[in-house]
Amino acid sequence: MAKDTPRFETLSVQSGHSPDPTTFSRGVPIYRTSSFTFKSAEHAANLFSLKEFGNIYSRLGNPTNEILETRVSQLEGGAASVSVASGTAAIFNTVITIAKAGDEIVSASNLYGGTYTMFDAILSDLGITTRFADVLDPPSFERAITPKTRLLFIESIGNPVLDLADIEAISRIAKKHALPLVVDATFTTPYLMRTIELGADIVINSLTKWLGGHGTAIGGIATDAGNFDWSDPKFELFNRPDPSYHGLRWAIDLSPELRRIAFALRFRTVPLRNLGACLAPDNAWFFLQGIETLHLRMPRHSQNALAVASFLKKHPKVEWVRYPGLEGDPSFGLARRLLPRGAGGMVVFGVRGGKQAGEKFIESLRLFSHLANVGDAKSLAIHPASTTHSQLSEEQVKASGLTPDLVRLSIGIENIEDITADLESALAGV
Numbered sequence: 001m002a003k004d005t006p007r008f009e010t011l012s013v014q015s016g017h018s019p020d021p022t023t024f025s026r027g028v029p030i031y032r033t034s035s036f037t038f039k040s041a042e043h044a045a046n047l048f049s050l051k052e053f054g055n056i057y058s059r060l061g062n063p064t065n066e067i068l069e070t071r072v073s074q075l076e077g078g079a080a081s082v083s084v085a086s087g088t089a090a091i092f093n094t095v096i097t098i099a100k101a102g103d104e105i106v107s108a109s110n111l112y113g114g115t116y117t118m119f120d121a122i123l124s125d126l127g128i129t130t131r132f133a134d135v136l137d138p139p140s141f142e143r144a145i146t147p148k149t150r151l152l153f154i155e156s157i158g159n160p161v162l163d164l165a166d167i168e169a170i171s172r173i174a175k176k177h178a179l180p181l182v183v184d185a186t187f188t189t190p191y192l193m194r195t196i197e198l199g200a201d202i203v204i205n206s207l208t209k210w211l212g213g214h215g216t217a218i219g220g221i222a223t224d225a226g227n228f229d230w231s232d233p234k235f236e237l238f239n240r241p242d243p244s245y246h247g248l249r250w251a252i253d254l255s256p257e258l259r260r261i262a263f264a265l266r267f268r269t270v271p272l273r274n275l276g277a278c279l280a281p282d283n284a285w286f287f288l289q290g291i292e293t294l295h296l297r298m299p300r301h302s303q304n305a306l307a308v309a310s311f312l313k314k315h316p317k318v319e320w321v322r323y324p325g326l327e328g329d330p331s332f333g334l335a336r337r338l339l340p341r342g343a344g345g346m347v348v349f350g351v352r353g354g355k356q357a358g359e360k361f362i363e364s365l366r367l368f369s370h371l372a373n374v375g376d377a378k379s380l381a382i383h384p385a386s387t388t389h390s391q392l393s394e395e396q397v398k399a400s401g402l403t404p405d406l407v408r409l410s411i412g413i414e415n416i417e418d419i420t421a422d423l424e425s426a427l428a429g430v
């Protein structure tokens with residue numbers, strides 16, 4: 001970063017907004033409107049043909065959302081971002097911006113549950129096939145690539161056991177095959193991981209989690225690094241006249257400057273405009289509030305999580321612990337390289353006594369909330385085998401890598417002694 005470019009902490013608080021010129025409001029205004037007036041017929045026509053950028057209708061874009069998009073782009077070091085109604089919508093719209101029926105994608109198999117279902121069961125019904133690779137074996141991504149592959153997908157830290165992806169190795173494979181690497185960086189955020197510098201072409205964040213940081217709203221965002229060349233004819237959606245947008249060829253007809261962000265433009269003007277998973281400006285405002293303190297919260301989440309992992313590792317009622325920042329963890333070496341500022345807020349572990357002990361443990365917690373979310377300032381816990389994965393057979397649970405004793409913790413920013421005291425008393429009860 002050049003020395004006159006504001007640094008991360010400053011961007012978190014200030015970027016994308018200066019006091020409003022009509023009201024001088026210092027806080028970001030919530031533009032709670034569905035639509036925006038045109039200055040003239042020519043202005044309207046220019047907006048629709050992308051000759052000029054501006055506000056049309058809040059399904060396509062809204063000034064409050066735009067501040068959020070600018071801020072996340074700057075924090076990620078990307079060129080353009082598009083915010084949507086959820087992290088899930090960011091992933092789905094990313095895939096269908098690039099791939100269509102008959103195409104394939106290659107994805108790590110250690111995914112957030114909803115994403116796994118989308119890739120495995122829903123995209124397949126839409127004619128897009130997912131070939132799953134093993135994140136611990138980067139060459140397995142290369143073996144899964146065929147002439148039909150259109151993108152590679154990984155999570156920076158995956159489920160269920162928090163294995164860290166070797167993003168640099170997987171990025172080299174993506175570059176060799178001229179494929180974009182999409183990274184869901186929800187668990188690491190732009191504060192902990194320089195996802196684009198490490199090789200991502202598109203970064204996804206579920207805003208619902210640490211960026212928002214307070215468990216108050218659902219949202220997602222996709223950031224285009226602005227480096228990917230879509231002119232290879234295999235990217236048919238970027239090279240044929242697009243029937244969804246006046247016959248425009250995204251990789252050919254745009255100016256070189258706009259061609260750089262062809263992904264973000266097509267994402268906004270094709271799936272977001274026509275399928276409609278837009279983010280409410282009120283929610284964009286909540287996420288902006290959260291992002292202002294991201295650089296204060298992430299070090300605390302990481303410190304607390306490391307302390308919890310160390311505490312659990314020594315506990316006689318604990319069978320095993322996984323935390324990428326814990327010395328001896330299989331991901332520890334990668335974490336030192338990829339996550340120099342901390343390894344995030346997630347810890348998973350096994351309680352001695354299996355599924356029943358896991359349930360009992362969760363029920364005995366007082367400070368931790370028992371719920372299905374992560375990335376809140378408050379500490380959260382869930383026992384997947386008796387909740388999110390309870391419909392699965394013992395065999396299916398095993399195949400997903402989830403063990404019946406696994407407890408998932410999202411460590412908050414409370415006082416660490418209060419957190420460990422709660423864990424200690426809950427463990428005493430099992």
Ligand SMILES: *Cc1c(COP(=O)(O)O)cnc(C)c1O
Binds near residue numbers: 086115186219
């Ligand atoms: C929560 C989450 C999602 C989905 O985001 P929503 O905002 O809940 O739709 C995707 N990926 C990861 C890693 C998540 O934690």
